[in-house]
Amino acid sequence: MYCNIFDSFDKSQGIWKYLKMSAQMTAQKKTVLIVYAHQSLGSFNQAAQDVAVNVLEEQGYSVVVSDLYAMNFRAAATREDILGDLKNPDLFQYGDETMHAWMEGRLSEDIVEEQRKVQEAELIIFQFPLYWFSVPAIMKGWMDRVLAQGFAFSMEKMYNNGIFKDKKAMLAFSTGASKTMFQPDGINGDINVTLWPLQNGTLHFCGFQVLAPQIFWGPAHCPAPVRTAMLDGWRDRLRGLSAERPLTFAPCELFDLSFQGGFVLRPDAREELNSRPHGLTTGHHLGKPLPPDNQTDAPPQSGAGGGPSASRPTNFTSR
Numbered sequence: 001m002y003c004n005i006f007d008s009f010d011k012s013q014g015i016w017k018y019l020k021m022s023a024q025m026t027a028q029k030k031t032v033l034i035v036y037a038h039q040s041l042g043s044f045n046q047a048a049q050d051v052a053v054n055v056l057e058e059q060g061y062s063v064v065v066s067d068l069y070a071m072n073f074r075a076a077a078t079r080e081d082i083l084g085d086l087k088n089p090d091l092f093q094y095g096d097e098t099m100h101a102w103m104e105g106r107l108s109e110d111i112v113e114e115q116r117k118v119q120e121a122e123l124i125i126f127q128f129p130l131y132w133f134s135v136p137a138i139m140k141g142w143m144d145r146v147l148a149q150g151f152a153f154s155m156e157k158m159y160n161n162g163i164f165k166d167k168k169a170m171l172a173f174s175t176g177a178s179k180t181m182f183q184p185d186g187i188n189g190d191i192n193v194t195l196w197p198l199q200n201g202t203l204h205f206c207g208f209q210v211l212a213p214q215i216f217w218g219p220a221h222c223p224a225p226v227r228t229a230m231l232d233g234w235r236d237r238l239r240g241l242s243a244e245r246p247l248t249f250a251p252c253e254l255f256d257l258s259f260q261g262g263f264v265l266r267p268d269a270r271e272e273l274n275s276r277p278h279g280l281t282t283g284h285h286l287g288k289p290l291p292p293d294n295q296t297d298a299p300p301q302s303g304a305g306g307g308p309s310a311s312r313p314t315n316f317t318s319r
Contacts, residue, residue, distance in 0.1 A: 029062040030062070031063075031064060031121045031122060032052075032056050032061045032062070032064070032122070032124070032125065033064050033065075033118065033120075033121035033123070034049060034052060034053070034064070034124075034125045034127055035068065035139065036065055036066065036068065036127045036128070037069065037128040037129075037135065037136045037138050037142075038069065038128065043129075044174055044216065044220070044227060044230075045127055045129055045173075045174055047231055048216065048231060048234055051231050051234050051235050052125060052127070052234070053065065055238040055239060056238060059239070059242075064117055064120075068138045069138060071110075073138055073141065074110065074141065074145075075137050075140065075145075077094050077141065077145050078094075079092060079097075080108060081094075081098060081101070081107060081108045081145060082098060082101040082106060082107065083106040083107070083108065087100050095148075098145075098148045098149065099148060099149040101148075102115075102148050102149075102151050103150055111145050111146055114142065114145075114146040115146055115148075115151055118146065118147075118152075118164075121167065122167055123167065123168045123169065123170075123241075124167070124169040124170075126172065126173075127172045127173070128171075129174045129176075130173050130174065130176070133188075133194050135173075143202055147202070151163075152164065152206045153205060157207065158205055158206075158207070158252070159205060159207065159250075159251070159252050160252055160253075161207070161252055162205065162206050163207050164206050164207040164208045165207040165209070167209070168211055169208035169209070170211035170212070171195070171198060171199065171213040171214070172214040173213070173214075173216065174217075174218075174219050175215065175217055176218060176220065176221075178221070179215075179217040182194065184290075191295070192293060192294055192295040192296055193295075195282075195295040196282045196283050196295055199247065200249055200281070200282075200295075209246040210249070211244055211246055211247070211298070212244070212296055212297055212298050213295075214237065216230050244298065245299075246298060247294070247297075247298055248281065248291075248294060248298070250280050250281050250284050254266060254269040255269075277289070278290065278291040278292070282294045282295050
């Protein structure tokens with residue numbers, strides 16, 4: 001086998017040149033991290049994860065999976081996450097202590113390993129079943145422990161100016177409810193409101209460009225052909241995922257980023273937004289109707305509703 005491979009090259013190039021070329025090709029591979037949380041190998045979420053791995057690898061990506069339950073990942077953020085002495089042993093403050101530990105290389109080994117995966121990935125997909133309108137506890141623990149201050153954010157580097165502004169992230173999850181139950185007039189309320197804390201308050205806060213979520217509506221209550229169609233739709237979307245535009249968020253430049261100013265909208269920004277029929281984003285609604293599907297669909301190029309204006313495309317949107 002090896003002789004056949006090397007025989008296909010000019011002998012003058014030599015084996016070492018081939019190996020160097022192979023290593024360079026490997027190093028140039030783009031990486032996707034899938035943070036996965038489900039207990040069952042036979043679950044729909046497992047099937048969705050398998051589809052993502054297969055399609056992305058077919059496209060030449062290197063796919064890394066953090067299977068949190070299989071890893072027995074520890075969800076609790078505790079003193080054990082810091083190696084060595086505390087900066088303030090009299091009052092343990094997890095955020096401050098982990099920030100210093102990250103700066104000094106004293107975080108626990110499991111956190112360091114996950115942070116390495118984040119650094120290497122250009123895209124992170126969070127695959128999970130929706131628990132209590134959020135992620136499962138084990139995935140919340142991953143976010144709490146891995147996305148440490150200093151590593152993932154700081155007061156100077158957040159939102160569209162965040163540390164991971166050149167990376168993309170997205171949620172892919174199943175629900176126990178139907179799509180109609182998460183409509184604005186549905187019993188669970190607007191899914192855009194449900195997604196705001198995760199997509200804006202966690203992912204975009206760290207700088208990620210957040211792609212529209214992949215929502216699998218109530219697969220447990222669907223017949224097999226419908227579940228198959230869901231996976232086929234996910235497969236098709238993954239093939240064009242790299243070309244997708246991210247969701248719209250409010251850029252930091254619209255706000256007075258000072259304690260004196262209260263980190264609120266600048267007067268000139270508020271004045272211009274007053275003429276708009278919708279709020280700026282799901283969270284920045286300004287007492288107006290929410291911009292439709294702000295957390296579920298990326299806006300068209302020219303913008304609409306709460307998206308950017310055609311004449312000032314960079315003023316009121318953060319990618």
